Amino acid sequence: MAPDAGPAAVSHRRRSARELAHPFQRWETGLFAAVFAILLFGTQASSAFLTSGNLFDLSISIGEVAIMTLPLTLIILTGEIDLSIASTLGLSSAMVGYLTSQGWSMGPIFFTVLLIGAAAGAFNGFLITKLGLPSLAVTIGTLTLYRGIAVIVLGPLTVSTFPERYTNIGINTFPHTFLSWSMVFFFVLAAVFAVVLHLTPFGRTLFVIGANQEAAIYAGVRVKRIKMLLFVVSGIVCSFAGILYTFKLSTAVQDNGLGLELTVVAIVLLGGVSIFGGKGSIVGVVLAVLVYAGLQNALFLTSFPQRAIGIVTGGLLIVSVLVPNTSSFWHRAQATFRRRSARGALLDVQDGR
Secondary structure, rough: OOOOOOOOHHHHHHHHHHHHHHHOOOOOHHHHHHHHHHHHHHHHOOOOOOOOOHHHHHHHHHHHHHHHHHHHHHHHOOOOOOHHHHHHHHHHHHHHHHHHHHHOOHHHHHHHHHHHOOOOOOOOOOOOOOHHOOOOHHHHHHHHHHHHHHHHHHOOOOOOOOOOHOOOOOOOOOOOOOOOOHHHHHHHHHHHHHHHHOOOOOHHHHHHHOHHHHHHHHOOOOOOOOOHHHHHHHHHHHHHHHHHHHEEEHHHHOOOOHHHHHHHHHHHHHHHOOOOOOOOOOHHHHHHHHHHHHHHHHHHHOOOOOHHHHHHHHHHHHHHHHHHHHHHHHHHHHHHHHHHHHHHHHHHHHHHO
């Protein structure tokens, strides 16, 4: 009989077991399981769920929202937030309509609209990084500011005189696929963002900033410059989403994209990105997009009332905040119980005296 290996071997076996179990404890693993569960639910709810036509409808309904999740992911990783994303989309859509009505060609329109998006992001970044204002308050303010500018620019005007080759983007699939153009753009951008975030020193710097900004500053990281860059990128990407959104609807009106910011935030947090910064992944966000879009689409195929679809956004937002913090709640409850037990034991000893 082999001799007992002792406590060291037991500890090693336990550590190995934890390492083997680690992939199954990741938030992304749960999201992957949720995607599979939604596939089962959708196919049970309707035989049309996995048809190419329905999958195209699913992808076209979420494409622009999915694109906006990518820059917001990087911003939240650094401990900030941008709630003006949907208003930037709306302002960009209004500018596309206005410039089209003024007889501009599409090339200059694209360049100008993307430049306006960069300026909107830079304005957010200036107020946050240079003046030291909280990003939540700043972007709530610019949320209404950019929406108001869109109203002034376009007013009651509705523009739908766009070239057919551009509006076809919203109604045709990407060649040789069942996906919308916007969803293909999302997957391409997601790959780029994933490489930058997870495979470059710049991406690792974002995690450091989110985990401990003061330590990052002491280490020589140019935190303000990086945050400014992220807000500019957010403005550009959201403007691009605004252009796609306009072509999808074949219409530019002053309230395009109204209220989409809550959906974008819900998806990012569902993807496992910590609202406190320092934790998250692009893979998780991509899976969260699929979970949100798949669940919403499956419910649409049932008798679920469409006006109550906000339950999906609200429910997923609560789950995405509550579940990752369950262990923290449990540890705090245990600590509270131990303190009370110790206090009770001390009182018992004092009473015995």
